[in-house]
Amino acid sequence: MAAMVQNGGRLETAAPAAIELRGISKAFGSVQANRDIDLRVERGTIHGIIGENGAGKSTLMSILYGFYKPDAGQILVGGRPLTITDSQTAIRAGIGMVFQHFKLVQNFTVLENIILGAEDGRLLRPSLSKARGVLRQLAKDYELNVDPDEVVENLSVGHQQRVEILKALYRQADILILDEPTGVLTPAEADHLFRILEGLRAEGKTIILITHKLREIMEITDTVSVMRRGEMVASVRTAETSPEQLAELMVGRKVLLNVQKAPAAPGQPVLEIRNLRMVDATGVERLRGIDLDIRAGEILGIAGVSGNGQTQLLEILGGYPEKGSTVTGEVRVNGTPLPLSGSACNAAERRRQNIGHIPEDRQVEGLIMDFAAWENVAFGYHDAPEYGRGALMDRDAIRRDAEGKIQRFDVRPPSCDLAARNFSGGNQQKIVVAREIERNPDLLLIGQPTRGVDIGAIEFIHKRIVELRDAGKAILLVSVELDEIMSLSDRIAVMFDGRIMGERLPGATTTGELGLLMAGVDAASTPQTQDLSREV
C-alpha cells in the first residue's frame, strides 16, 4: 500500500517527533485562543489533548490542519519545518482530521464521499473501483466496516464517523486528528472507536485525540497534554498521572470529581407517569408508553443516546409538547393530574404547580441570549408577585434577587447587566440553575445540566442538585453523559426508541450494561426491573 511506502520513505527521520509545534499563537479579535504553544507528539502513539470548552483545542488543531493561519510559531512535521497554508498541504504531509462536526455530503454514498476531492483523473469509474478495493482492505485491517454503497444520511452517527476516518486513511494519512470524537457516540460505539484507534496505532500511525472527558484520556492515550485558557499547561505520560491531577491542571484548582452524596431517603411519590405516549406532527410515535415514578428526595436519571424520546418527555412534562403532536397517557404530580394538551397545558401553569425545569438547551430555550442576566433571572417567573406590582415589573426587586443568585451561584463575571450571550457556557448554565433551583420546586426537570460546561462549574451544579434532593424534592435528570447519570442518580432508567428499556440501581450496574440497554439490547429480564422501582 502507498501508505507503507511513505512510511518507509520517512524511516531515516524516525527519531524526530511526528508533529512538533513551537510557539504557536492565534488570536480571534480580542480572544487569545492559543498562546505560545509548544507540543511534541511522538510517532506511533495516541496523544490526548484535554482542556475545558474554549481552552483552544480545536483552534490548535485547525492550525495544524491549515484551516487557520497562526499569528506566530512554527510547525514541524516529521522533523521538517512546514508552512501549512491550507488543508491540501496538511493532507500531503500525511495529516488527516476528523472534525467535531462531520463534513460529509449527506446524500452521497460512502464511496462517493471518500473519493470526493481525491479523484484520480477525470473519470469517476476508475477512482470508484480503486477506492472500493482500498476500502475493503482498510475495513479488514482496522474493523472499519461500512457499506460503501450506502447513502451517508442513512448511516448512524458512529458509522458516519467511520467514514470520516476512512476518508483520512484513504488520503494516506499518517497522523490522524480526532476532535471530540465520542461526544456523539454511545458507549459501545465509543469502545469500538477506541479499538479502531488502537489498531491504527499498532500499524504505526500517530493519533491525536481531543476530548474533555478524563475517562477517555486515561483509557486509551499514551501521553496527554493539558490546555487551559489558550495555553499548554502540561504534557505528561498517561501512566504517570491521575484523573484528579488532570482535572486540577485543566481547571487550575482542586476539583472533586465524584459527587459526594448520602444515600437517598425517598418519601412520597411526586411524579407518576403511566403509559405516556406521544405521536409527533409527522405521525411518528416518539414516546411508546412510558411508565415512571419519582419520589420525594430522589434523583431518577434517564440514560440514553440523544434522540430516543428524552427531549419529548421533558417538553411534555415542562408543559410544551411539540406543535401538532398528540399526547396520551397519565401524568400526576403530587397526586394532581397534569393536563397534557389544550390551553391548560403550558409552561406557566406547570411552574404554578411547582415544577422547575432546567432545559436541555440553555441557549435556545433556557435563556434569552440578548437579555441581561437580571432579566433572565426573572425569565419564566416574570409574572411572580414579588417581581412587580400589577402590570409593571419591579426592576429593583428583580435586580436585588438576581444579584443574590449571581453571588450564591458564583456567576462570573458577577454582573447583572451583562447580556446572557456574553457569559461563558458554564456561567450561563449557572444562571439557569440558580433561577430554577432557588424556586425550590417540588419536581425539578433537568436536561443535560452540564453539556458544554467546564469541570469547575459541573462540580458546583452537581452539588446544588444533590442539595435539592436532600431537601426532599423529586428530580428527573436526563443526560447523555453516562458518568453524570451514574454519579448523580439514585435510580437509573434507560431510554431507547421512546421506551424505558429498564431500570437499574447505580451501585448494581455497570456502564457496559447501561450501554447495552442504551443500544436497545435488553440483557436482563424485565420483571426484575419493575420490582426495583417499587422497592426503592
Place this chain on the structure above:
Amino acid sequence: MTRMPKWADVILTPLISLVLAMAISALVILAIGESPTVALTTMIDGALGSSYGWGFTLYYATNFIFTGLAVMVAYHASLFNIGGEGQAAMGGLGVALVLLSLPLPHWALALPVAMIGAALFGAAWALIPAWLQAKRGSHIVITTIMFNFIAAAALNYVLVNLMRPVGSMDPASARFPDATHLPKLSDMALALGFEWGKNTPVNISFFVAVIACVLVWLLIWRSRLGFEIRAFGKSEPAALYAGINPVRITVIAMLISGGLAGLMAINNVMGEAERLVLNAVEGAGFIGIAVALMGRNHPVGVFLAALLFGFLYQGGGELALWTSIPRELIVVIQALVILFTGALDNMVRMPLERMFLAMRKKGA
C-alpha cells in the same frame, strides 16, 4: 463582547448614514444643474426657519410618531407590520364614524372617544393578519400588505357610496361638528398671549403622540407584557419554555401596533382635515417603517426620526415651491435617507464596529 459603545450605536451610526444620504442627494441635485446649498437652505428655512414651517414639520412628525411606534411595537415581537397604511386609514374611518354619529358637545370629550374609535378600528384591521400569522403561519408581511390594498378599496367604497353627503361631488365624508374640532397649537399659543404657527395644522394630537411615546416605552421596557413581547420576539422556543403563549403575544402585539397606527387619525383626520377624505394617510404608514428602523426601535429614537422625516416632508414641499427642483427629486431624497438609515444600516455599522474594535485593541 460588546462591539461598540452605545452612543456610537444609537447616535453616530444614524448620523453618518444621514450625512451619506445628504451627500448623494447633493450629487443628484448637482447632476440636474441645481445648487445643493440653495436646496439645503431652502429646506431648512422652509421647515425650521419660521414657526409656520415648524407648524407643518411637527404636524407631519405627529403622523410619523404614531406609525413609527406601531412598527416598533410589532418589531419587538419579531413581527414586521407593513400594514400601518391600512390600519391608519381604518383608524380614520373609526374617527369619522364616531364623530359623525355621536353627539359630542366638546372636543375634550370628543378626543378620547375618537381615540378609542381610531385605535379600535386600526387594531381590528391588524387582527386578521395577526390571527392568520399566529394560527396558520401566513406571513404577516404579505397579509398586512394585502390588507393595505383592501383598506384602500373598502374606504373608497364607503366614502363614495355610503358616507358622501347627498349632492356632494367629493368622495369625502361630511365635515365633523364644530364642537369636536381639536385646538391647534397656534390657538393654544394665542390663548397664552403670543403668536405661533398661524395657519398650520399641528394640533393637540402632537402631545398625545408624545404621551404615546412614553406609554410605549413603559409597555416595552417596564411591563410584564412588554417583557413577554420582547422575549417572544427574541426566541419562540424560549418563550414556549417560559410559558409565554405565542398566539396570545402575536395577537396582542399586533393589536397594539394596529391601534397605534390607527391613532394617527386623530391628527390627520380629526385635527387637520376635520372630515374623512380619500387617501388621507398619504404614505405615513410606510414612512413609519423607516422611522422605526432609524429610531432603533426605541421611542426616543422614533420621536427624533419622526422629526427628521417631518422636516424632510415639509422641507421637500418648500423645495418644490421655491426652486425648479422637480417634486420627484424630493421623493428621491427621502428615499435615499430611508435607504441609508434603514436598509444600508450595516454598511455604516460594520466599518464603525471594526474601527472601535481596532481602537480598543490598541488601547488594551
